Amino acid sequence: MTSPTPPHSPPSPTASFYDMSDDEEGEYNTIRHTSSGRGVKLLYTKSKVYVHPTPSAKDNIPGFIALVQQKGPVESNDARPTSSSSARSVHASSLLLAWVPESSLGDSYDTYVKVDLSDSSSPPRQSYLVPPPPTTTTHANSVGTYAFAVPVSEIYSLLVRPPSIGWWFGSLVANTKAGESFPALFFHDSECQSTILQRKKLARESFDPFGDGGGMFWGGDEVLRWLKRYVNVERSGAEPSIYLIDPSEEDKVSFGRKATTSKSPRNSTDGGASSSASPPAAKRDGGMDPITKTLKEAKWNFLEKLSQVTTFTRRTAQAVAENPKVPPQVRRLIQNPEVQVLQEEFDSAKIYLARWAMGIQEQSERERNQRIWTANDVLEMEESSVGEFEILDMEAGKLSMSDLRKPVTLKEWKDFFDAQTGRLQITPDEVKERIFHGGLHPDDGVRKEAWMFLLGVYEWDSSTEERHANMNSRRDEYIRLKGAWWERMIEGHSTAEEEEWWKEQKNRIEKDVHRTDRTIPIFMGEDIPHPDPDSPFADVGTNVHLEQMKDMLLTYNEYNKDLGYVQGMSDLLSPIYAVMQDDAAAFWGFVGFMERMERNFLRDQSGMRKQLLTLDHLVQLMDPKLYLHLQSADSTNFFFFFRMLLVWYKREFEWVDVLRLWEGLWTDYLSSNYHIFIALAILERHRDVIMEHLKHFDEVLKYINELSGTIELQSTLVRAESLYRRFQRTVETIDKKDNFPLPPAAHRRISSTRSASASPPPKTTWAASGAASTSTGTDRGKQRQSVGDVVAKGIGADKEKVISPELRQLLSREVEKVSKAELKEHGGGVGGA
């Protein structure tokens, strides 16, 4: 866990502070801030409360949220009420809710830390005075600085969002009576010592199995608790995340009365053990039963909010209609509403429009990212790229995220190794983490070396000498394998069947090599005559690299006879060859790559089916709404991801991006099936367009196919990682729940295996859960469910979510390989039966 890194180390609490009895109450020492003649009383404070001015975590500003008392019109000689009734005697106008950045505190930092750690339900007995924070009632004036202190009497409401799977940090936004909103304050609970201590205490006091050591208690709970000591805090019935401060009768009515008056957001904070007896509904509201809460939040409601696409479409429809570049069918569609009706059954114009609306949305997001995050942003984009960055920041450890995302240069790579022996001096995982996040430098030749490790040609623990020996023997072996088919080509094959297969494979390879990556310089030329005058390409000529490609693929065909060459493999080899520019090295790198890709090429397509099924399960779990939509569009076969999964996005990204993507995937740093999360990231990126505009399988397929060449890699990688983390947490949450049996699971039903039929299953099937797949030990036969099977269901906690074996495998870093026997049986080459 991250420990707080304050500019000064927190002072140890003074003994007197704890030893004081109630009698001494009135005689406490007044610690006055030395550099200031006048101070305000720091009643409560909480550390590690951040403002996130930009989506980038590196811009986050740590600070304290504090409740301070200033000398008000009503002079109260005791600002430390011990009960809420006496608390009310403090005038709300004398209380300020403030946020101050750590950097502005100077000497008073220690005082803040002390008060933060005072670990008491009432304010410290000692009166801690700090310099008054600048009082502001409006955020608009404070350009450039986010610090604020607003009289509690000026606060109209607080928008309180507890942390959740979706929204990593809990947040709080103060809205003033004047209608202003202050920047959202994010509670980095895991860095906040006082919150950590309070959690531990809570866990000790009330046994709450779901609390996981009081894990779901968060900083925002505390702020509400402070305020409730002094003012009336009423939760809105209509909008549960809104807490009204001293609301008028009118406000109460308009926000719905139902909410429990002035109730702590977490019962256990008030009543300790009594929380278990409180009705479930009350608990769910603010108490954040982690299951309910996480599953509720996992609905991805933020994504729904992004569906302003249609507004954009409408607004700019006129502009489109006048744009001469727009295809005629689109113009017609816009100009003539009748056409729209006629074309309802199918129209490609709709897809065009959808994509185009996406572009506008992207632009607006970019603009939005320039701004500070205020209440409306939090409401509108409950989840956003900010959330993603936050999660990533958590994991970054020693290096900052931007350092981590710099490509590994040849120099950095060389420094990983001992200069003498050439052995790795750090752990392979550290190297993998760097490559996973930063990639390898595209131009300095580091790939040539590093890819050999990533592709399993070199062992991570080898020495320079061992690698030399390794490569030498591999060169010999390559020449031997190549010689074997060469010889047979001249002397003939043992059987007619083999001869036939060979001829067919040779033709296939020849055809495919001549149409693989011909826009890449090394594959471009046709400067040498074709060696075989009978080849269909005899007239067009060839080049030395194309011939090398053919030889390598023919050698692979020889090396792995059970499978042989299958279309798509040339796409997988060409980047490796282009980087290595050495046929033997590229060949063995390709062999290493193919070990994990083999399953995709089996004759029975079982590997591809399984991956499409895994994606199906993943979307069901992570985005049930989108899944339902895809189901209604007959698209849960996920066939439109076939190409991406088969050749690892080779056709979707630009060449340079493919290299970067692949080296990251090869690390298996988070999962050996990380490419599935890339698919999910791409799908989620376009989810709103899909849900809004695409109603049929053909529309979805066309739309996804045409993403080719338009996908931005960097943001896709960030999104994929965030999705992976979220997936991991969802699995953990569900597992945790499974360990603590809840009241009889009325919804638990065993799903019947559906056929691969594309027709949507009845709604009830969707609601049922695949309890059959809870056990990870199900035999392989059972795992082979047809694409579209329903496994993890339900949105709320009242519905059951189950992690299928396919999903669980996504957490593994172990590469799944096809067994020799399976390859022989399903490979479709000549080695088998």
Add this chain to the structure above:
Amino acid sequence: MSSKKKVLLKVIILGDSGVGKTSLMNQYVNKKFSASYKATIGADFLTKEVVMDDDRVVTLQLWDTAGQERFQSLGVAFYRGADCCVLVYDVNNSKSFETLESWRDEFLVQASPMDPESFPFVVIGNKVDVEESRRMISSKRAMTFCQSKGGLSYFETSAKEALNVEEAFSAIAKQALAQEEAGDFNSDFPETIPIDLKNDRDGCAC
């Protein structure tokens, strides 16, 4: 019968890899030819609006698929509802001609049209621009095959030189439209069976 609704005709193009399926489609729809289309992975389609003889406008949806046979097994989703199937081979590659029959059988299994006997197939021998000496399959042999399969339409084309491509696809459109209308008639049949809840009371006596 003729509704105002725009007619969408779904056409599946099959054949060995490298016979020119993608090229034919692109020549017909985009009037373009490229020698270096990448091998098709998965499936994709192009659409084109066609004015029929009776001035009706229909939309052709042409589905392009991967040629290597092992990739066909996942294609069920888009075979269904096809109105016509185009079988393409390369006249300079006898193997691609020999597999036509299995492509046809595979299609019938996967698409399972209501009446397999009358389902329209169109055969295209592509790459006739290549010098005659390389040609492996004669027109006569191809036509004999088409005859034996119940009189399938046959065209010889060059996607590269845009030879006969338009003609082949307008025949495809016609056959697809005829099939679609026949299908419409069939699927309309159940709708003529009156399902009237008010009559339930009367019928309940039995």
